[in-house]
Amino acid sequence: MIKTITYSEAIREGMRKRMKEDPNVLIMGEDVGEFGGCFGVTGDLIKEFGAERVRDTPISEGAIVGCAVGVAATGLRPIAELMFIDFVTVGMDQLVNQAAKMRYMFGGKITLPMVLRMPAGAGTRAAAQHSQSLEAWLTHVPGLKAVYPSTPQDAYGLILSSIDDDNPVVFLEHKILYAFSGGVDLDIDPIPLGLADVKREGEDVTIIATARMVHEALAAAEELSKEGIEAEVVDPRTLYPLDKETIFRSVEKTNKVLIVTEETKRGSYAGEIAAIIAEERFDYLDGPIVRVCCLDTPIPFSPVLEDYVIPDSKDIINAVKKMF
Amino acid sequence: MANKIIMPKLGLTMKEGKIIKWYKKENEGVKAGEKLFSIETDKLTNDVEAKEDGVLRKVIRDEGEVVPCLEPVGIIGSADEDISALLSEIDLPQVEKEKKKEDKDVAVEGKRIETKRDGRVRISPVAKKLALEHNIDISEIVGSGPNGRIVLEDVEKYIEKKEKIKTTPAAAKLAKELDVDISQIDKADRIRKEDIYKFHRGRRLSEIAEAKEERIPMSTMRKIIAERMLDSWSKAPAVHFDIRVDTTRMKELRQQLKPVANITYTDILVAITSRVLLQFPLLNGTIDGEDLIIRNYVNMGVAVALEDGLLVPVVKHSHMKGLKEISDEIKDLSYRARNNQLTTDEISGGTFTITNLGMFGIESFTPIINQPESAILGVNAIVDTPVVENGNIVVRSMMNLSLTADHRIIDGAVAAQFLAKLKEYLENPALLLL
Numbered sequence: 001m002i003k004t005i006t007y008s009e010a011i012r013e014g015m016r017k018r019m020k021e022d023p024n025v026l027i028m029g030e031d032v033g034e035f036g037g038c039f040g041v042t043g044d045l046i047k048e049f050g051a052e053r054v055r056d057t058p059i060s061e062g063a064i065v066g067c068a069v070g071v072a073a074t075g076l077r078p079i080a081e082l083m084f085i086d087f088v089t090v091g092m093d094q095l096v097n098q099a100a101k102m103r104y105m106f107g108g109k110i111t112l113p114m115v116l117r118m119p120a121g122a123g124t125r126a127a128a129q130h131s132q133s134l135e136a137w138l139t140h141v142p143g144l145k146a147v148y149p150s151t152p153q154d155a156y157g158l159i160l161s162s163i164d165d166d167n168p169v170v171f172l173e174h175k176i177l178y179a180f181s182g183g184v185d186l187d188i189d190p191i192p193l194g195l196a197d198v199k200r201e202g203e204d205v206t207i208i209a210t211a212r213m214v215h216e217a218l219a220a221a222e223e224l225s226k227e228g229i230e231a232e233v234v235d236p237r238t239l240y241p242l243d244k245e246t247i248f249r250s251v252e253k254t255n256k257v258l259i260v261t262e263e264t265k266r267g268s269y270a271g272e273i274a275a276i277i278a279e280e281r282f283d284y285l286d287g288p289i290v291r292v293c294c295l296d297t298p299i300p301f302s303p304v305l306e307d308y309v310i311p312d313s314k315d316i317i318n319a320v321k322k323m324f
Numbered sequence: 325m326a327n328k329i330i331m332p333k334l335g336l337t338m339k340e341g342k343i344i345k346w347y348k349k350e351n352e353g354v355k356a357g358e359k360l361f362s363i364e365t366d367k368l369t370n371d372v373e374a375k376e377d378g379v380l381r382k383v384i385r386d387e388g389e390v391v392p393c394l395e396p397v398g399i400i401g402s403a404d405e406d407i408s409a410l411l412s413e414i415d416l417p418q419v420e421k422e423k424k425k426e427d428k429d430v431a432v433e434g435k436r437i438e439t440k441r442d443g444r445v446r447i448s449p450v451a452k453k454l455a456l457e458h459n460i461d462i463s464e465i466v467g468s469g470p471n472g473r474i475v476l477e478d479v480e481k482y483i484e485k486k487e488k489i490k491t492t493p494a495a496a497k498l499a500k501e502l503d504v505d506i507s508q509i510d511k512a513d514r515i516r517k518e519d520i521y522k523f524h525r526g527r528r529l530s531e532i533a534e535a536k537e538e539r540i541p542m543s544t545m546r547k548i549i550a551e552r553m554l555d556s557w558s559k560a561p562a563v564h565f566d567i568r569v570d571t572t573r574m575k576e577l578r579q580q581l582k583p584v585a586n587i588t589y590t591d592i593l594v595a596i597t598s599r600v601l602l603q604f605p606l607l608n609g610t611i612d613g614e615d616l617i618i619r620n621y622v623n624m625g626v627a628v629a630l631e632d633g634l635l636v637p638v639v640k641h642s643h644m645k646g647l648k649e650i651s652d653e654i655k656d657l658s659y660r661a662r663n664n665q666l667t668t669d670e671i672s673g674g675t676f677t678i679t680n681l682g683m684f685g686i687e688s689f690t691p692i693i694n695q696p697e698s699a700i701l702g703v704n705a706i707v708d709t710p711v712v713e714n715g716n717i718v719v720r721s722m723m724n725l726s727l728t729a730d731h732r733i734i735d736g737a738v739a740a741q742f743l744a745k746l747k748e749y750l751e752n753p754a755l756l757l758l
Contacts, residue, residue, distance in 0.1 A: 255450045255476055282449050283449050283453045284450050284453075285449045285450055286448040286449075286451060286469070286475045286476040287469060287470065287473065323470070324469075324470075
């Protein structure tokens with residue numbers, strides 16, 4: 001059954017499906033209950049599953065993440081929500097030193113099936129503390145899996161496999177994408193973590209883009225097509241594990257790579273992808289790997305400046321043209 | 325035991341020397357007697373040999389540096405010896421500072437050369453891989469990518485073009501032998517052997533026809549010669565005189581002495597001219613400002629032609645020396661001149677110069693005065709010539725002497741008298757015994 005729903009509804013439907021199937025799945029976070037979530041993602045789930053399984057928490061990211069770690073370690077499958085990815089920094093000790101390490105340090109004797117959902121990215125005029133893209137912080141930590149869907153269907157399929165995973169998964173959701181709607185097959189199998197998706201096929205250049213930037217890349221590709229450049233848009237969907245094979249196949253075909261993420265370029269995960277390609281597919285490159293990322297600055301409050309620092313399709317088109 | 329290598333003092337007047345070249349690198353082994361480095365003074369270039377076997381442990385003064393005599397320029401020792409004590413003895417801070425400056429210059433120089441050469445070919449990895457697979461010389465491909473980079477498309481096009489060229493097997497073989505790039509042959513149908521020959525001939529002809537100029541730096545010796553010749557030419561109003569001399573007696577003299585010593589005409593000329601010069605002190609003099617320097621001795625310079633220049637070693641006090649002594653000395657000086665072993669003392673202090681071009685058949689020329697001397701005598705070929713003697717024509721071995729004199733100090737009459745006297749003595753060497 002294919003329904004046209006939004007990105008946020010798709011996430012909610014995925015959670016609903018698993019909560020129906022498995023009484024061990026529960027939700028926790030600030031205002032996820034009666035209020036329905038800061039961005040409305042949990043919505044009416046409290047009506048269906050009650051306050052025990054859709055739990056409001058105090059304003060403490062350390063407590064939310066720490067609680068999820070404890071709950072998961074003792075056998076439940078928590079889905080914790082933070083209001084903004086920016087405040088994962090407050091819960092970083094629980095996430096990095098506990099969640100990521102625990103299964104390893106107990107010699108595999110426990111599992112830690114938790115999902116940490118976080119709205120990420122800019123574009124909401126929410127200024128420097130509510131607009132960041134911290135993919136590099138999270139993908140740097142061994143023991144964490146990182147997911148960042150770009151479409152309602154991917155969000156649905158990936159939230160299912162994230163809940164199913166016995167390891168901590170950080171599930172990034174782009175705020176601007178919440179309102180994006182698209183056809184979602186609610187009966188599909190979960191999308192495996194570590195499987196990229198070629199969103200558009202092309203012969204001339206590979207654009208690797210994540211989340212909102214997938215849509216900018218697709219828009220750019222349409223424009224470039226008018227000028228005879230056929231771009232292939234690859235969406236990794238999960239940052240870790242990363243589907244290198246799909247990326248390499250595309251690189252081997254086009255020999256040119258552009259990476260687009262909303263992160264600040266310095267120290268970005270885009271840089272990691274570039275390094276992997278340079279190390280493992282150097283001989284297939286017909287030019288330098290190019291990154292289009294946010295400018296090297298905190299996200300400004302001014303809408304004009306915010307739009308200026310965030311990459312868009314124009315930036316991508318310009319960058320691609322310089323590669324030929 | 326490690327020792328300092330010093331800038332040698334090659335003669336009393338030498339104060340400093342410029343290091344032209346180190347023949348050995350740091351930490352390279354060297355045997356006693358092997359050339360270690362070459363130096364240049366205002367007068368000559370000279371090779372300095374190692375005095376002992378060992379390893380050139382450190383080069384303290386680099387090529388191009390001017391070093392005062394007796395100052396250390398390097399350290400020689402055994403391979404693993406501790407030379408820190410020796411190094412600390414040397415005034416390193418200053419040396420290091422100068423070295424730093426040199427390094428800077430060198431760096432700039434290096435950069436310049438790099439851009440001039442520009443041998444780097446920009447090519448993308450995938451294009452390079454394809455080129456390697458097809459054994460293509462990438463320097464022949466023109467890049468169309470950003471910054472002129474050769475991209476995949478360029479190599480693909482190149483291969484396509486190359487593969488289109490059809491040749492006969494014999495032509496392909498010949499092209500390889502003659503190093504002909506068949507892609508340069510413009511022919512619509514199959515390339516045959518004749519086409520390769522034709523291209524090869526055309527290439528050779530164009531090589532010959534192509535006018536070519538080359539700019540090479542002058543050797544130190546050439547620079548010195550050029551400078552000194554120009555200096556003399558612009559300083560001295562030169563006047564030339566030729567006189568013909570009968571060499572019969574000189575020839576007899578050589579024959580008589582043959583059992584004792586192998587005396588050359590030059591030796592005889594040096595001996596006799598030196599003595600005659602004492603009677604004509606102006607020809608042996610020097611202008612110094614508003615004064616004349618007049619001498620009671622003669623130091624005779626003898627020009628020696630080298631492969632790439634000439635040197636004028638000096639027979640000191642030649643007016644007092646016997647023929648044998650002069651002869652031996654000239655032989656020694658010319659040998660060492662040709663082997664770059666003269667000291668600065670041995671090529672300075674001359675008061676008059678003799679230059680002999682007779683062996684090349686030259687019968688007259690106008691030599692240029694070797695400053696700060698005032699005259700130079702050119703010696704020409706000895707030619708059997710019909711001469712009128714007592715109303716009869718007889719054959720005599722005649723030789724021209726070509727004198728160039730500085731007219732500022734030597735008037736025509738004086739020069740003529742000198743040549744007449746010289747002729748008299750050369751034709752009657754016995755007069756010397758009076």
